[in-house]
Structure formats: structure tokens, C-alpha cells
Amino acid sequence: MDEEMEIIKAIAENILPTCKFVIDDYNYDVISSLIQYFNGDSEFEKDGLNGRKGILLAGNIGSGKSILIKIFKRYCFYMKFKHQFRIEFSDNITDKFARDGYNGINLFMGNSFQNGNNVINSKPICLCIDDLGVEKEIVKHYGTEEAVIEKILTSRYELFQKGIITHATTNLGATMLREKYGTRIYSRIKEMFNLIILSGEDRRV
Secondary structure (H helix, E strand, O other): OHHHHHHHHHHHHHHOOOOOOOOOOOOHHHHHHHHHHHOOOHHHHHHOOOOOOEEEEEEOOOOOHHHHHHHHHHHHHHOOOOOOOEEEEHHHHHHHHHHHHHHHOHHHHOOOEEEOOEEEOOOOOOEEEEEEOOOOOOEEEOOEEEOHHHHHHHHHHHHHOOOOOEEEEEOOOHHHHHHHHHHHHHHHHHHHEEEEEEOOOOOOO
16 A cells, blocks of 8 residues: 555646645545555455445545546556546536537447537546536526536446446535435435545645
């Protein structure tokens, strides 16, 4: 674990060249769990977690969730793991729908999409939705209105059943997630994700 921690620190320094990345009592256990998860270590599952699910990293605003998931994206690339994933900010996803309609979001759902006159059959990607819950609930593309993130979560649930993982970060707790997305989607969120809480207050000081 010490070697992996040093790799994490080095990656963090590369991502945050002007800030000091600190591993402390608030994030040490979370970082350790994420190292176990992405390394496929069976120790990750000792507290009832599941290596076949994705990660839902939850915590207060500014607690470092987005930075951590970016660090582990680089970590997976550095370690040449088969598990690679793409990070998309939730509001950027809804903007893609507003601009391009379903063609803008089909990649995230594993659907075919059109590029000019060519229909492309996309391979489902492993996706991380950053800041799940801050997006606009209903988005309009010309005359079509869509609850974009709900639709993507529904599609990602179907992909999850085929072994395609989704990750996410969120500032919302369980009650707020249920209120925002409804009981049906929230039930699928629980099934798709390992909930990991990153404690601590805003580090952006």
C-alpha cells in the first residue's frame, strides 16, 4: 500500500502543481479503499462493498471528491489497468443534449450515434458522472424535453447488468438523491454503486 500511496501523491502533484495534496485522517481510508478497488484487491469487499459495482464518492462541497476521481483515472492509466473510465461533468452532459439532442448523449448510454451521414456503433464506455445531482433536471433540445441524467442512469443500469461499470461523485446524501431522482432511480443507484463517504470540510482555502 505504501508504494501505491506514493504513486497517488505523485499523480496529485502533477494534477495540482500549485497546491499541496494532503493525505490525512479525512481521506486516508477512502484513498486506501479506492486503491484496493482499482487494484482488484479482495480486501475491498471485507466491509460489504462489491468490486463489481461502481464507486459513488459522496461528500461535502470542496471535500476533494472530483480531484480524487481524477487522480484515480490517471492511476488506472499509469498502472495500465484494463479498467479505464471517462469523466464527464453532469452539467456538461445536459449541455450536450441541449446542443445535439440524443446524438450528444448516446455515447454515454452505449447506443449507436450518427456522425454526419455515418451511423457509428459505439462500444459502451465506463463513465464517471462528476457532480451527480447539480445538473438541470429537464433539458430541451428544440421541441424535445428530457430528464437527461435520469435517462442516462437508466441506460447505465442496463449496461451494469452486462458488466459495464459507472462511477459518480455527488454532494447529495441518500435522502436528497431519492428526492431528486425518485424511488425507482434511487433503487438502481444503490444497486449500481458502492457508496463511499469522503468526510471533511471545504479544502479550497
